[in-house]
Amino acid sequence: xxxxxxxxxxxxxxxxxxxxxxxxxxxxxxxxxxxxxxxxxxxxxxxxxxxxxxxxxxxxxxxxxxxxxxxxxxxxxxxxxxxxxxxxxxxxxxxxxxxxxxxxxxxxxxxxxxxxxxxxxxxxxxxxxxxxxxxxxxxxxxxxxxxxxxxxxxxxxxxxxxxxxxxxxxxxxxxxxxxxxxxxxxxxxxxxxxxxxxxxxxxxxxxxxxxxxxxxxxxxxxxxxxxxxxxxxxxxxxxxxxxxxxxxxxxxxxxxxxxxxxxxxxxxxxxxxxxxxxxx
Numbered sequence: 001x002x003x004x005x006x007x008x009x010x011x012x013x014x015x016x017x018x019x020x021x022x023x024x025x026x027x028x029x030x031x032x033x034x035x036x037x038x039x040x041x042x043x044x045x046x047x048x049x050x051x052x053x054x055x056x057x058x059x060x061x062x063x064x065x066x067x068x069x070x071x072x073x074x075x076x077x078x079x080x081x082x083x084x085x086x087x088x089x090x091x092x093x094x095x096x097x098x099x100x101x102x103x104x105x106x107x108x109x110x111x112x113x114x115x116x117x118x119x120x121x122x123x124x125x126x127x128x129x130x131x132x133x134x135x136x137x138x139x140x141x142x143x144x145x146x147x148x149x150x151x152x153x154x155x156x157x158x159x160x161x162x163x164x165x166x167x168x169x170x171x172x173x174x175x176x177x178x179x180x181x182x183x184x185x186x187x188x189x190x191x192x193x194x195x196x197x198x199x200x201x202x203x204x205x206x207x208x209x210x211x212x213x214x215x216x217x218x219x220x221x222x223x224x225x226x227x228x229x230x231x232x233x234x235x236x237x238x239x240x241x242x243x244x245x246x247x248x249x250x251x252x253x254x255x256x257x258x259x260x261x262x263x264x265x266x267x268x269x270x271x272x273x274x275x276x277x278x279x280x
Contacts, residue, residue, distance in 0.1 A: 143174020
């Protein structure tokens with residue numbers, strides 16, 4: 001198993017829970033070829049994804065979805081539209097285990113509901129899953145959805161630092177701007193004003209890893225690790241950063257720290273192999 005796979009397996013706990021819960025992000029096989037080919041282009045078409053997703057449902061569920069979609073078109077009352085979007089989201093979550101339709105309808109309901117709680121929930125859901133996407137078009141679309149939702153939340157509560165950091169993170173993970181520093185600057189403003197904001201420090205560390213500024217990334221991530229000693233993802237990132245830097249001693253130290261928090265025998269085996277490789 002490759003080092004990057006280790007990081008994903010043991011580190012991104014929240015994202016993994018989503019992946020295991022929903023099973024997959026795109027409809028499989030028959031619909032996947034069509035949808036994936038669209039994703040690889042510069043634009044992502046959610047309508048095509050939704051159509052492809054419906055083909056994975058049983059006939060009775062397809063009929064139920066069609067009925068709900070028709071209700072959205074006919075409905076003139078916002079509360080009715082919110083209710084239907086939530087029903088569609090629940091159907092795709094519980095019956096089909098499909099991530100994107102669930103996320104889309106959750107986001108649409110949040111936009112209509114326009115409460116800070118619903119907007120930030122949907123925004124964070126999109127952001128966390130954008131991090132795990134490899135198809136650039138899909139990643140940009142998810143980051144763009146997250147950006148819009150965070151912006152709406154900040155209209156309601158301009159002082160919410162968590163939403164500011166989330167908004168800045170959309171630029172880092174989603175490649176939605178020509179200058180990714182735009183996102184870094186948003187997050188840095190929060191971190192400089194409140195150095196104890198570990199969410200901001202963490203995201204700046206991630207930004208440093210992405211940009212290759214390893215020393216800065218390590219400083220930020222070590223701060224987070226000192227305040228959050230159970231944060232396995234940060235420990236993995238530190239091990240990875242030190243390894244990229246060529247500091248094998250510290251890389252081994254942090255891989256060993258990760259191992260203490262992992263119970264999966266397969267992952268432990270791969271960590272041990274990584275450590276032995278670094279000790280040679």
